[in-house]
Amino acid sequence: MKLLDKLFMSTSFNDDQMDSLVSDLQILIRQPSISATSEGLEQCAILLANLMKNAGIHSELLYLDAVDQLENVNSHNKIPPIVFGEVKSKINPHSETLLFYNHYDVQPVDPIEKWNEDPFSGKVEGNLIYGRGSADDKGELITRLKAVEFFLKNTGDVPCNIKFLIEGEEEIGSPNLSRYLKKYKHRLNSDLVIWESGYVDKDERAIISLGQKGILNTEITVYGPSRDTHSSLAVAIENPAWKLVNLLSYLYDPVGGKILVDGWYDEVKPLSDKELQLLADEPFNEEAFKKEYGVTNFINNQNAYEIKKALAIEPSCNISGLTSGYTRKGVKTILPSSATAKLDFRLVPNMDPRIQFERLLKYLRTTRCFSENEVSVKYLSGEPAYRTPIDNQYVKLVVDSASKIFNGVVLNLSSAGTGPMYAFKEILNVDSICIGSTTLPNKMHSPNEYTNLDLLHKGTNCFIEIIKNFANITTRNTGQSRYYNL
Ligand SMILES: [Zn+2]
Structure with missing residues (x-):
């Protein structure tokens, strides 16, 4: 042969x-x-x-x-x-x-x-x-x-x-x-x-x-008093954990599901008709998904199509870690000296992780007036998306x-x-x-x-x-x- x-x-x-x-x-x-x-x-x-x-x-x-x-x-x-x-x-x-x-x-x-x-x-x-x-x-x-x-x-x-x-x-x-x-x-x-x-x-x-989404990994730390102090001083000293919670609430609107940082979505392109059709045709087993993760509703009560779309093409803002103060067993009445959040932002094509980070920084410093002395914002790593x-x-x-x-x-x-x-x-x-x-x-x-x-x-x-x-x-x-x- x-x-x-x-x-x-x-x-x-x-x-x-x-x-x-x-x-x-x-x-x-x-x-x-x-x-x-x-x-x-x-x-x-x-x-x-x-x-x-x-x-x-x-x-x-x-x-x-x-x-x-x-x-x-x-x-x-x-x-x-x-x-x-x-x-x-x-x-x-x-x-x-x-x-x-x-x-x-x-x-x-x-x-x-x-x-x-x-x-x-x-x-x-x-x-x-x-x-x-x-x-x-x-x-x-x-x-x-x-x-x-x-x-x-x-x-x-x-x-x-x-x-x-x-x-x-x-x-x-x-x-x-x-x-x-x-x-x-x-x-x-x-x-x-x-x-x-x-x-x-x-x-x-x-x-x-x-395709694959991109990612921006960041860490935000809010500083308070020079050491953990007695919590009775909460009437006198600002608690950095409260300040962090407040800061985080400026980043994302959980009701509308949108990231609030100025210019965040500037480079996001709408899908073509072909891409929309592909998305519509893709099967998505809503019940199996909910069962797998033990949830009864999707975020903001979105329907299966919206979730399918979000999984494939929506940017996200996720708090992956939140630490401050005493978190072990029992009570310890302190006012912590710092509070830290780790955030990951999933990105879609045309979003550059470095540019998105600069936007985040500018938003926190200029629009929301958090100074460098009180809040540090770190770029941990980033990777662009591609489809x-x-x-x-x-x-x-x-x-x-x-x-x-x-x-x-x-x-x-x-x-x-x-x-x-x-x-x-x-x-x-x-x-x-x-x-x-x-x-x-x-x-x-x-x-x-x-x-x-x-x-x-x-x-x-x-x-x-x-x-x-x-x-x-x-x-x-x-x-x-x-x-x-x-
Ligand atoms: Zn693996």
């Missing part, structure tokens, strides 16, 4: 290959790689690079320069390497390039006593495999590696050029990813990024998400590929969460699409994380499909003759 036909005929991942997927995933799960504490990161990167080599994928560890290491303000530990992988298509050398973005780091295992097994056991029970990282993100990663290995083992080639960027700091907010993208821009050059994860809903439909346009040529390709494997597809404008998608657009000028095999009950970041083997199987088949379709479309784009028809 000719190689072209073989590439075309190779359509499904079989049970033997599934066994090797499980054993390789176990190898990865059994190597702890916790970015919060730096435990086992480089070891995991080396292990992963070797697994990739065994699969026939050229792999190497890439590092930043010593100067970046010195500027690594977020951690005293060494910046972990990225694992870079590449397979060049022999038969289709001028094809465009598909880049898989994943991460090999995991969340800490605490509270350890809540785990039924060793968090790094990789234990298989029926259709489930347990362990930290089994879903987020080692399970997702293995499906992409196995899809590429599938072509290499069956045909000795891949239908299109493929790259991997697997980082070790995703779970701590990817603080060095932009540096890596800039330093290795030419090696990471690609035409489409397949994002590190994606959801499958309870009806086994693939949720294909095209891949729905008419990007690869969206249909991914939708069609997933439709063949899953019980349908739901296209989502943007997830409500945040990730470094903007950095890929800004530095590599490439769009991203999120698709994967994770389900909401997989307990990511929680004790007893697991993943479903049948979905990993489907996920692998889905990536096999995506690779073939990508090869086909990009062969057309580069003016080469098509080497197979799907």
